[in-house]
Amino acid sequence: MPERFTQLTSRTFVLPQESIDTDQIIPARFLTTTSREGLGAKAFYDWRYDASGKPIADQALNTLDTSEHRILVAGDNFGCGSSREHAPWALMDYGFRAVISTSIADIFNSNALKNGLLPIVVDKETHERLLADPGGRVGIDLEKSELTIGNAPPVKFSIEPFARRCLIEGVDPLGWLVDRIPAVEAFERTQGHAP
Amino acid sequence: MPREAPRTLLEKVWDAHMVTPESADAPGMLYVDLHLVHEVTSPQAFTELDARGLKVRRPDKTFATLDHSTPTAPADANGKRPYVTAEAEAQVATLERNCARHGVPLAGWDSDARGVVHVMAPELGLTQPGMVVVCGDSHTATHGAFGALAFGIGTSEVGHVLATQCLLQRKPKTMRVTVDGQLQPGVSAKDLTLAVIAAIGFGGGSGYVVEYAGEAIRALEMEGRMTLCNMSIEAGARAGMIAPDAKTIAYLRGRRYAPQGEAFERAAERWLALATEPGATFDKEVRIDGAAITPMATFGTTPDAAIPIGAAAPAPRTESERKALDYMGFTAGEATTHAPVSVVFVGSCTNGRLSDLRAAADVLRGRKVKSGVRMLVVPGSESVKRQAEAEGLDAVFTEAGAEWREPGCSMCIAMNGDVVPPGKLAVSTSNRNFEGRQGKGARTILASPATAAASAVTGVLTDPRMFARGPAHA
Numbered sequence: 001m002p003e004r005f006t007q008l009t010s011r012t013f014v015l016p017q018e019s020i021d022t023d024q025i026i027p028a029r030f031l032t033t034t035s036r037e038g039l040g041a042k043a044f045y046d047w048r049y050d051a052s053g054k055p056i057a058d059q060a061l062n063t064l065d066t067s068e069h070r071i072l073v074a075g076d077n078f079g080c081g082s083s084r085e086h087a088p089w090a091l092m093d094y095g096f097r098a099v100i101s102t103s104i105a106d107i108f109n110s111n112a113l114k115n116g117l118l119p120i121v122v123d124k125e126t127h128e129r130l131l132a133d134p135g136g137r138v139g140i141d142l143e144k145s146e147l148t149i150g151n152a153p154p155v156k157f158s159i160e161p162f163a164r165r166c167l168i169e170g171v172d173p174l175g176w177l178v179d180r181i182p183a184v185e186a187f188e189r190t191q192g193h194a195p
Numbered sequence: 196m197p198r199e200a201p202r203t204l205l206e207k208v209w210d211a212h213m214v215t216p217e218s219a220d221a222p223g224m225l226y227v228d229l230h231l232v233h234e235v236t237s238p239q240a241f242t243e244l245d246a247r248g249l250k251v252r253r254p255d256k257t258f259a260t261l262d263h264s265t266p267t268a269p270a271d272a273n274g275k276r277p278y279v280t281a282e283a284e285a286q287v288a289t290l291e292r293n294c295a296r297h298g299v300p301l302a303g304w305d306s307d308a309r310g311v312v313h314v315m316a317p318e319l320g321l322t323q324p325g326m327v328v329v330c331g332d333s334h335t336a337t338h339g340a341f342g343a344l345a346f347g348i349g350t351s352e353v354g355h356v357l358a359t360q361c362l363l364q365r366k367p368k369t370m371r372v373t374v375d376g377q378l379q380p381g382v383s384a385k386d387l388t389l390a391v392i393a394a395i396g397f398g399g400g401s402g403y404v405v406e407y408a409g410e411a412i413r414a415l416e417m418e419g420r421m422t423l424c425n426m427s428i429e430a431g432a433r434a435g436m437i438a439p440d441a442k443t444i445a446y447l448r449g450r451r452y453a454p455q456g457e458a459f460e461r462a463a464e465r466w467l468a469l470a471t472e473p474g475a476t477f478d479k480e481v482r483i484d485g486a487a488i489t490p491m492a493t494f495g496t497t498p499d500a501a502i503p504i505g506a507a508a509p510a511p512r513t514e515s516e517r518k519a520l521d522y523m524g525f526t527a528g529e530a531t532t533h534a535p536v537s538v539v540f541v542g543s544c545t546n547g548r549l550s551d552l553r554a555a556a557d558v559l560r561g562r563k564v565k566s567g568v569r570m571l572v573v574p575g576s577e578s579v580k581r582q583a584e585a586e587g588l589d590a591v592f593t594e595a596g597a598e599w600r601e602p603g604c605s606m607c608i609a610m611n612g613d614v615v616p617p618g619k620l621a622v623s624t625s626n627r628n629f630e631g632r633q634g635k636g637a638r639t640i641l642a643s644p645a646t647a648a649a650s651a652v653t654g655v656l657t658d659p660r661m662f663a664r665g666p667a668h669a
Contacts, residue, residue: 018515019397019497023629028610032264032283034238036350046631051617075515077398080431080497081629082608083333084236085349103398106433107333111349162221162363174351177359178249180215180224184361187214187226195255 001174003116005167007141008097010070013060014134020074021081022108026090028082039086040093066095071138073130074101079108079119088112098140100147102127113163114173120147120157142168201472204438205369205404208344208469212327214361222363228326229343230356231312232259232299234290235610236331240354241293249358251297256360258321259294260302261287262311264611267573267600276304279612297357308451310576310602313337313544317421318578320450324439324466329356334544334626335434336427340420341447342439342469344404347428367433368478370395370403371471374411376486381660383554384419385546385624385643387411389491389501391423392430394483397499400432403479406471407437411485417446418550425545426626429498438470490658492642493628494531495519500628504646504658505530522630523638524620531640532656537619539570539597539651540633541644543607546624547575549582551644555624556588558648558662559595565654570597570647571613573605597651609633622650 030042048059055062072091078101079087088111091099098118112119118140122130129149130136139148142164146154165171188194202210209225217223230253237259244250251257264283270276278284294301302308308319313334316322322338328345329335331353338345352362372391391407405427407420415423420437427435444463447453454462489503496519502508510527511517525531541547541555552574564570572592574580580602583589589599606613607625609632615621617636624647628639642650645659652662 016514017518018513021497021627021629023627023632027631027635028608031235031610032280032286034242034286034289036239046635051635077401077431080398081333081428081627083331083347083349085239085331085351103401105398105431106401107347107349107428111351114349114351160222160365161219165220173363174243174247174355174358177224177355177361177363180361181252181359183214183224184226184359191211191226193226193228193256195253 001172002114002166004170005097005116005118005142007139008070009137009139011068011135012071012073012130012138013064013069014073014131016075016131018075019077019080022079022084022087023081025079025087026084031084031086036086036089038093039090040095043090043094069135070095070097071140072096072099074099076102078104079112080105083107083111085111085114088115088117092117100127100130113160113167116167118142118167122147122155122157126155201475203369203471203475203477204342204406204436204469205344206475208325208327209366211325217365222365224361225327225364227329227356227360227362228256229316229321229328230257231316231328231330231335232257232290232353233262233312233330233332234286235263236350237293237353238286238289239350240357243354244358251299251357253360254298254300257299257357258302258316259290259299260309260312260315261290261304263604263608265603266611267603267605267613269601283611307577310578311544311547311604313421313425314547314575314579317341318450318576320447320453323447323453323462324443325469329362333428334425336432337421337425337544339424339427339434339436340417341443342436342466344434344436346433367404368402370400370405370432370479370481371477372405372407372481372483373409374407374483374485375409376411376484377414378411378485378488381663382488382490383643383645384415384422386488386491387485388423388426389493389498389641390488391483392426392499393501394481395430395499397429397497398431400427400430403432404434404436405430405432406477407435408471409485412437413440416550417442418548421548422545426498429626439466490643490646490660492531492640492646492656494523494525494640496522496628496630498626498628498641501641504656505532534620534655536568536622536650536654536656538615538621539564539568539647540573540606540621540623540625541647542571542573542575542605543625544575544604545626546644547573547579549579551624552579552583552588555644555648556591557664558645558652558659559597560591562595562652564596564651568651568654570651571600571606572597573600574602576602606633609637615639622647622656
């Protein structure tokens with residue numbers, strides 16, 4: 001069930017690279033877990049730790065105060081690659097609640113919304129303003145679908161309406177589907193899918 | 196009454212699976228015919244079902260296997276399997292337990308059907324035209340080769356399908372990629388695939404379902420079509436599809452889970468009627484000249500960064516591309532055919548099928564893997580392994596100095612202990628060349644099975660046509 005999301009004001013953390021894939025967000029060797037907990041320690045692991053497992057000193061992700069920097073601003077095509085939901089689990093456990101890019105890969109986008117990590121796609125100009133001001137203060141208002149960068153006028157963004165409702169009202173998508181099982185049964189009877 | 200507008204393959208499959216239509220407020224409920232499950236992306240979904248007291252609603256439409264975390268070295272004399280960690284072993288045991296509790300069929304260690312999920316399901320005849328097929332794995336698009344709508348989902352959605360057999364989905368946009376002409380001799384489905392991804396771009400297919408069409412696609416055998424559809428996600432597209440034709444029907448006839456007898460003939464008729472109708476329109480059209488494609492290999496750290504083998508690596512256009520070239524150790528303006536290759540991997544859901552192993556063996560027969568190169572050949576399934584051994588391919592590989600392993604995902608995702616050492620260069624028939632994909636610091640060149648084998652012989656990235664033996668061995 002997704003964590004609720006209505007408003008967030010926080011500082012950004014910027015990773016300007018394009019096409020940050022889910023193998024960067026959490027390397028595959030950490031996917032042998034059967035839990036979704038505690039994956040923040042593995043987020044961007046191969047960027048944060050050297051071959052001997054020591055933290056890399058000048059890697060900002062190792063010292064970031066995630067209570068202050070909860071919005072990740074990333075380069076184009078963020079979250080591409082595998083379908084692992086461990087990627088949003090790791091990012092949220094690390095401390096992020098929103099990701100902003102000029103495009104976000106389909107499966108990552110869907111997985112992020114299922115957990116309450118808000119994926120926001122912005123135009124190039126807005127993105128450049130965000131890239132130019134790492135650590136800047138950004139306000140996100142999901143009810144208004146508005147992003148406020150510093151003192152500038154707000155910018156609109158769009159989120160799939162059902163996912164938006166799930167995040168704001170705490171609607172649980174699995175519960176919503178389970179409530180509609182009678183419709184599934186009717187479909188199975190008429191379409192020849194009965195057990 | 197107005198005539199119904201001509202529909203695409205995707206639209207026909209989509210319309211037939213809408214339990215409730217999408218509206219402005221809510222996505223549609225899309226019915227799933229086949230849900231494939233493996234050990235890595237399912238445990239948390241089963242935990243969620245348990246927490247809510249839910250059962251797997253249609254175990255008869257669910258099929259599981261073990262592939263990602265499984266060792267590819269054989270068990271010891273006591274039957275102990277060399278798992279990379281106790282956690283990997285526990286993950287496999289968790290799926291075995293979940294399947295037993297919920298009555299989900301599992302092609303496990305004791306099964307003659309176990310294999311990489313996207314190799315196994317088609318060869319069992321589980322995958323059929325017109326189906327909606329999902330799996331917690333982004334290479335699920337493989338099954339689109341049969342004219343199924345097949346795409347990868349996350350673990351939350353795995354739970355949705357287990358509990359309800361449905362997914363919440365909005366209709367994707369459609370793209371048609373038409374590949375005209377005939378592929379040249381010595382050019383494989385993988386070369387075509389890398390050329391298609393380079394043409395669309397890494398994120399260029401985002402939001403689309405791709406239909407592959409044209410003379411070069413029709414000419415591909417089913418295994419080549421699977422290779423192409425498999426990598427649709429590497430262009431950002433969740434699904435790729437090919438209209439069913441006589442090759443599709445011939446492939447499926449007699450498969451274990453395909454309809455049998457009269458029922459098969461009736462199904463075949465329905466399947467052939469799924470093709471996109473003349474006049475149907477796509478949101479985007481891409482055309483590629485198949486005859487112009489030569490053996491391809493990647494030079495960067497995204498699968499679209501592919502060039503003809505022997506061509507110069509292009510100058511980076513962005514900071515990210517410059518970093519990728521640095522990571523790979525290549526120089527803009529120079530060919531990538533001089534760097535020493537340390538590891539060669541033949542296998543994966545992209546290129547772990549019998550025809551792939553034959554292509555690699557054809558190059559290796561009577562030759563040796565160059566000293567200092569480690570070559571790993573991993574069949575995609577138990578069935579592929581049996582057939583390859585019946586043909587003596589295993590002997591070709593081992594006599595050449597390659598390792599012949601047990602089926603699994605192996606070095607493609609490198610989570611089972613099969614890894615490329617840090618900094619080393621690998622030529623791999625798999626699907627992703629991301630930084631560290633095949634092991635921390637590993638550098639990956641994606642290429643075809645024939646290219647991989649040729650590179651194993653020479654120790655550098657090599658166009659396999661230099662080893663062509665003429666039509667008798669083609």
